[in-house]
Amino acid sequence: MLFLLVAGWAQAQFVTIGDAEPMGGSCIKLTNDQPFSEGIAYSTERLILSSQFEIEFDIYLGDKNELGADGITFVIHNDVRGFEAFGTFGEFLGYGGRNSFGSAHISPSVAIEFDTYQNFWQNDPWSDHVAFLENGINSHSSYWNNNNDDWNLEDDQLHSFRFRWNPINTQITVYLDDFVVFQGKRDLINDIFNSQDQVIWGFTASTGRKHNLQYFCFRRLARL
Ligand SMILES: [Ca+2]
Ligand SMILES: [Ca+2]
Numbered sequence: 001m002l003f004l005l006v007a008g009w010a011q012a013q014f015v016t017i018g019d020a021e022p023m024g025g026s027c028i029k030l031t032n033d034q035p036f037s038e039g040i041a042y043s044t045e046r047l048i049l050s051s052q053f054e055i056e057f058d059i060y061l062g063d064k065n066e067l068g069a070d071g072i073t074f075v076i077h078n079d080v081r082g083f084e085a086f087g088t089f090g091e092f093l094g095y096g097g098r099n100s101f102g103s104a105h106i107s108p109s110v111a112i113e114f115d116t117y118q119n120f121w122q123n124d125p126w127s128d129h130v131a132f133l134e135n136g137i138n139s140h141s142s143y144w145n146n147n148n149d150d151w152n153l154e155d156d157q158l159h160s161f162r163f164r165w166n167p168i169n170t171q172i173t174v175y176l177d178d179f180v181v182f183q184g185k186r187d188l189i190n191d192i193f194n195s196q197d198q199v200i201w202g203f204t205a206s207t208g209r210k211h212n213l214q215y216f217c218f219r220r221l222a223r224l
Helices: 188-192
Strands: 002-007 010-018 021-024 027-031 038-043 053-060 071-077 109-115 129-134 158-166 171-176 179-185 198-206 214-223
Touching: 002 021, 002 027, 010 021, 027 198, 071 214, 109 158, 109 171, 109 188, 129 171, 129 179, 158 214
Parallel strands: none
Antiparallel strands: 002 010, 010 038, 021 027, 027 038, 027 214, 038 198, 053 158, 053 214, 071 109, 071 198, 109 129, 158 171, 171 179
């Protein structure tokens, strides 16, 4: 389905998959507060990676800490399925897949995950955490949790999320509530997207046996 979101002067049109649907204003629900929910929303307008930009959202990860799961990803991809690309539910956040079993995953891609549930196969810490992912693989060697083993994102609050890309020095900078939570260099156009500089962007999310309402609100896309 196709929806138009308006946030201040900014507007963006999104297509949705699965349980994702508009909540009013500039927000799109990704998962229901129910087991085994998965939702994905993509902007119909591609990101142009040859230009510098910053894109900003508010994200909501739910209100249940011990009983909540699984998290969301902000994804940029060039998967052949285009606006119908999806990954696997549960610990794969609608982004990745159990590769050894060939389950659905989104690739080529990069993603920022906001993970609210510990899965040993993904090398997750006990705490909620943010991590940089590539090509539909959820496992990560490093993560950010504010150096706090009890850090919790399922606090019934909106959190400000900004993703900044600079193609000149290939630097990615991610802010959560105005803290830098990831910074790294990756030549997205050449090393990930096979020289393509126009890519699809959006959010994926899922739940498993444990669950939370999860959604995002689009704030702005600024060309820098
Ligand atoms: Ca997890
Ligand atoms: Ca938590």
